[in-house]
Amino acid sequence: xxxxxxxxxxxxxxxxxxxxxxxxxxxxxxxxxxxxxxxxxxxxxxxxxxxxxxxxxxxxxxxxxxxxxxxxxxxxxxxxxxxxxxxxxxxx
Amino acid sequence: xxxxxxxxxxxxxxxxxxxxxxxxxxxxxxxxxxxxxxxxxxxxxxxxxxxxxxxxxxxxxxxxxxxxxxxxxxxxxxxxxxxxxxxxxxxxxxxxxxxxxxxxxxxxxxxxxxxx
Numbered sequence: 001x002x003x004x005x006x007x008x009x010x011x012x013x014x015x016x017x018x019x020x021x022x023x024x025x026x027x028x029x030x031x032x033x034x035x036x037x038x039x040x041x042x043x044x045x046x047x048x049x050x051x052x053x054x055x056x057x058x059x060x061x062x063x064x065x066x067x068x069x070x071x072x073x074x075x076x077x078x079x080x081x082x083x084x085x086x087x088x089x090x091x092x
Numbered sequence: 093x094x095x096x097x098x099x100x101x102x103x104x105x106x107x108x109x110x111x112x113x114x115x116x117x118x119x120x121x122x123x124x125x126x127x128x129x130x131x132x133x134x135x136x137x138x139x140x141x142x143x144x145x146x147x148x149x150x151x152x153x154x155x156x157x158x159x160x161x162x163x164x165x166x167x168x169x170x171x172x173x174x175x176x177x178x179x180x181x182x183x184x185x186x187x188x189x190x191x192x193x194x195x196x197x198x199x200x201x202x203x204x205x206x207x208x
Binding site: 001002004005008009011012013015016018019020022023025026032033034035037038039041042045046048049052053055056059061064067068071072075078079082083085086 | 097098100103104106107108110111113114115117118120121122124125130133134137140141144145148149151152155156159164166167169170173174177178180181184185187188189191192
């Protein structure tokens with residue numbers, strides 16, 4: 001691995017960490033419930049992207065299954081919380 | 093770390109798209125902090141879910157295809173799933189936010205198309 005790719009991957013990880021911190025700030029400080037749900041949605045997408053970068057960094061394809069699962073369960077969680085905010089119950 | 097050295101062009105493609113995707117995700121998340129109201133804020137994180145995810149997928153495909161000498165398409169599954177599901181979550185959240193703001197009597201919500 002040349003220094004170009006090494007430092008590019010480090011920079012990408014740093015940027016994604018900053019993105020996750022921004023989402024975490026909105027998750028903790030969001031004035032309403034829908035703000036927090038949106039921040040959680042953004043947080044898991046950023047975490048999934050970070051997992052893709054880690055997969056390149058360690059040259060291992062195990063991370064993609066983990067990223068797939070994160071995307072799957074994150075979608076289920078965000079959608080059910082949003083449905084709960086809309087109707088007051090998840091399954092009617 | 094695998095010892096197989098990649099050709100320089102593959103490493104440059106991977107590096108450029110990885111940094112680009114991460115930068116788009118960071119810009120989108122920073123908009124989440126910076127925008128003043130919920131109805132403006134909901135636009136920002138879609139940048140990371142679309143352009144960010146696609147750029148990182150291109151980087152992943154470039155790296156593992158060159159490294160493994162065969163086309164690596166697992167990562168496309170992830171980004172296709174994100175493309176299908178991110179709008180659903182956003183629509184549900186938007187409806188919930190409109191409903192809750194109207195319940196609270198807030199008149200500053202965006203108007204619905206039927207009411208005029």
